[in-house]
Amino acid sequence: MIQRVKNIFINSKKAVDSIIIKNSSTPFVDDNFFYVTDLEQGIFEGSCAVLYPDGALDILVSELESESARKSTAHLTVYKKKEEFSVLLKQLTSSSKTIGINASGLSHHDFNTLTEILPQVLFVDVSDGFFKTRLIKDEQEIQRIKKACVIADDTMGIVPDVLSEGMREYELAAEINYSLQILGAEKPAFDTICSFGKNTAEPHYSHGDVKLTKGDLIVCDFGACLKKYNSDITRTFLFGRATEQQKEIYKTVLQAQQIAFDAIKPGIIAGDIHHAVSSFIDSTKYRGRFIHSTGHSLGLAVHDGPGLAPENTMELQENMILTVEPGIYLPGFGGVRIEDDVLIKKGGMELLTKSPRIFTELE
Ligand SMILES: [Mn+2]
Known part of the structure; x- marks a missing residue:
């Protein structure tokens, strides 16, 4: 799935240090989470993926989804409590000043949460990178x-x-x-x-x-x-x-x-x-x-x-x-x-x- 992640950066008009996909509750779970992880099962409410330009991928999921998440080749981090989520997301994105988001798939509530967790970061909409990449099927x-x-x-x-x-x-x-x-x-x-x-x-x-x-x-x-x-x-x-x-x-x-x-x-x-x-x-x-x-x-x-x-x-x-x-x-x-x-x-x-x-x- 490395190529899919790389292509999202290549196809986005705006350059960013990393990209966050953040799922809300169903039905507001972003399809792109499954696109980059290639997970075939699971719901992954509240889960998060962090994408890097070299194709690397981190996923941050609750204990509930941890067993399903192991089926992905992505690097997995599991959070047990909600407070841990913020700390771990900060660690995963510590070297990013500009972070891409998929504005078409992120709830306004979750966007506010991201800006609270990462107040120094500039968030940029890279939804064009997602949809352009997904138009061409592998x-x-x-x-x-x-x-x-x-x-x-x-x-x-x-x-x-x-x-x-x-x-x-x-x-x-x-x-x-x-x-x-x-x-x-x-x-x-x-x-x-x-x-x-x-x-x-x-x-x-x-x-x-x-x-x-x-x-x-x-x-x-x-x-x-x-x-x-x-x-x-x-x-x-x-x-x-x-x-x-x-x-x-x-x-x-x-x-x-x-x-x-x-x-x-x-x-x-x-x-x-x-x-x-x-x-x-x-x-x-x-x-x-x-x-x-x-x-x-x-x-x-x-x-x-x-x-x-x-x-x-x-x-x-x-x-x-x-x-x-x-x-x-x-x-x-x-x-x-x-x-x-x-x-x-x-x-x-x-x-x-x-x-x-x-x-x-x-x-
Ligand atoms: Mn039709």
């Missing part, structure tokens, strides 16, 4: 995300078999979550989305008690979390026979996704991919009905950083992993979204999720 990260994608694909495969008339959205969500976990995921990557009928017009609807009826569009959007890395996939099915309009919307979304796939390669500006997709949808009668970004970066967090968003001027680079997920949403009628995860490679991309993308009418 081999271990790619392998974990690929495995998380296989679990998501295998789970998508069970959806047609478990659907039945009158089934409720939460029942389908439960089947999906069970499948993810029985196939080896630690947990669903996020609150599984299963929407039926007109609820499919709400992109972030999770699931409710609506019953499945003939003619419904079905949107399933979920992912697997494996060793803290995530996949994210969406498929839209049709229960019964599709109308011409449902078929047309689906075809339009599928074409929009293909436009992105054909354009994605290193050197292309992320925002340009989004504009190609959205201007295609806007050239059809569904103008204005694509209401979110084309995709996001994927990794330790499901929304791991900027992706194929309209304002994103970053160039795509090899070993980025992004989602590609165009959709069309008609309030009161329904929506269609198709989402896949892609790895940017030399000259193009590799599709990591492989579930069929044809419009499936299920009886």
Whole structure:
């Protein structure tokens, strides 16, 4: 993990003597703590990591997490009482005058605590160093995300078999979550989305008690979390026979996704991919009905950083992993979204999720 730590310093615009990652209570535990320690288990509330420009890493954890922490190659210091935490953190950072923090992942309360413990230190936000480093995945990260994608694909495969008339959205969500976990995921990557009928017009609807009826569009959007890395996939099915309009919307979304796939390669500006997709949808009668970004970066967090968003001027680079997920949403009628995860490679991309993308009418 030495290289990850070094890269965070290299990718930060501001030079600092060391960097502190400080976790609060869940859900305010910084993913970057797991990024630098490579710990796959544990919660690590209140824990702290100190990073040095040469790639060295200290972690400061409570006794509760000490056994889990030993699985990291980082140099470990254990504190028993809260007062000890301050003393030990002072020792670890004694030669640092300027210390970087991840302002995007540090609570205001914890920032105040740090300034109280280290009153002489100048704290500088180096969150750019974290997110730039995490955008480019190393081999271990790619392998974990690929495995998380296989679990998501295998789970998508069970959806047609478990659907039945009158089934409720939460029942389908439960089947999906069970499948993810029985196939080896630690947990669903996020609150599984299963929407039926007109609820499919709400992109972030999770699931409710609506019953499945003939003619419904079905949107399933979920992912697997494996060793803290995530996949994210969406498929839209049709229960019964599709109308011409449902078929047309689906075809339009599928074409929009293909436009992105054909354009994605290193050197292309992320925002340009989004504009190609959205201007295609806007050239059809569904103008204005694509209401979110084309995709996001994927990794330790499901929304791991900027992706194929309209304002994103970053160039795509090899070993980025992004989602590609165009959709069309008609309030009161329904929506269609198709989402896949892609790895940017030399000259193009590799599709990591492989579930069929044809419009499936299920009886
Ligand atoms: Mn997504």
